[in-house]
Amino acid sequence: MRSLTPPPGAAAADRHPDAPAPGTLLGSHYRHCFGCGSGQPHGLHLETRAGEGVSVTAEFTVRPVHQGAPGLAHGGVLTTALDETMGSLGWLMHVIAVTGRLETDFVRPVPVDTVLHLSARATGVHGRKIFTSAEGRIGGSGGPVAVRAEALFIQVKVEHFTDNGRDEEIQAAMADPDQVRRARAFEVNP
Numbered sequence: 433m434r435s436l437t438p439p440p441g442a443a444a445a446d447r448h449p450d451a452p453a454p455g456t457l458l459g460s461h462y463r464h465c466f467g468c469g470s471g472q473p474h475g476l477h478l479e480t481r482a483g484e485g486v487s488v489t490a491e492f493t494v495r496p497v498h499q500g501a502p503g504l505a506h507g508g509v510l511t512t513a514l515d516e517t518m519g520s521l522g523w524l525m526h527v528i529a530v531t532g533r534l535e536t537d538f539v540r541p542v543p544v545d546t547v548l549h550l551s552a553r554a555t556g557v558h559g560r561k562i563f564t565s566a567e568g569r570i571g572g573s574g575g576p577v578a579v580r581a582e583a584l585f586i587q588v589k590v591e592h593f594t595d596n597g598r599d600e601e602i603q604a605a606m607a608d609p610d611q612v613r614r615a616r617a618f619e620v621n622p
């Protein structure tokens with residue numbers, strides 16, 4: 433089992449000088465993203481804000497379409513919310529990274545209509561590997577932890593998407609009139 437803890441010699445994650453200021457809403461990186469896109473009726477519609485350093489906060493309202501057991505959020509959906517929140521840290525570093533490994537602890541059940549208050553931070557960088565952690569609290573941002581996760585993201589080049597994604601969506605994303613979304617997709621990659 434590969435560790436999700438930064439190894440000895442890992443560097444601190446660097447906030448890019450052009451990263452959005454703390455408190456800024458990050459918006460969606462892709463309209464059809466299940467985590468943050470407005471074009472997904474049953475998606476999570478996560479709203480993420482930049483924090484200090486390489487950290488973010490986000491809110492996710494659990495809706496009836498997100499159920500697993502009656503009246504409770506599906507665990508996989510909660511993991512998706514954590515994944516998406518940690519995934520958005522890349523924008524503060526101006527790198528594109530994808531999830532390589534993710535581990536979730538489910539601490540408390542999360543009822544439908546709950547607002548899950550998420551926070552995530554980068555805990556270290558080693559080569560192309562970005563180590564992250566996140567938690568989701570219920571009953572307010574200071575409420576009890578319901579879920580937490582650690583994940584390893586791996587920096588990739590834009591070809592990761594253009595070589596592997598279905599062509600019609602790739603072409604549409606390249607033609608996206610939203611300049612910020614296009615920049616997040618195509619211009620931040622080293």
Ligand SMILES: CCCCCCCCCCCCCCCC(=O)SCCNC(=O)CCNC(=O)[C@H](O)C(C)(C)COP(=O)(O)OP(=O)(O)OC[C@H]1O[C@@H](n2cnc3c(N)ncnc32)[C@H](O)[C@@H]1OP(=O)(O)O
Pocket residue numbers: 434461462467515516519520528529530531532533559560561584586588593594597601602605606616617618
């Ligand atoms: C049109 C364009 C639109 C673009 C728009 C972009 C917008 C920005 C997208 C953001 C999206 C956010 C959304 C949420 C985040 C997702 O959900 S991302 C989707 C889920 N993830 C994936 O699909 C990834 C699938 N996996 C892969 O493609 C490949 O396995 C990876 C992850 C790129 C790694 O492959 P690789 O580049 O060949 O890496 P490799 O050289 O083998 O390994 C590099 C290092 O990572 C380690 N490693 C690799 N995999 C693992 C693993 N699974 N576990 C532990 N360690 C690992 C290796 O051991 C190695 O470590 P070192 O030897 O350097 O110490």
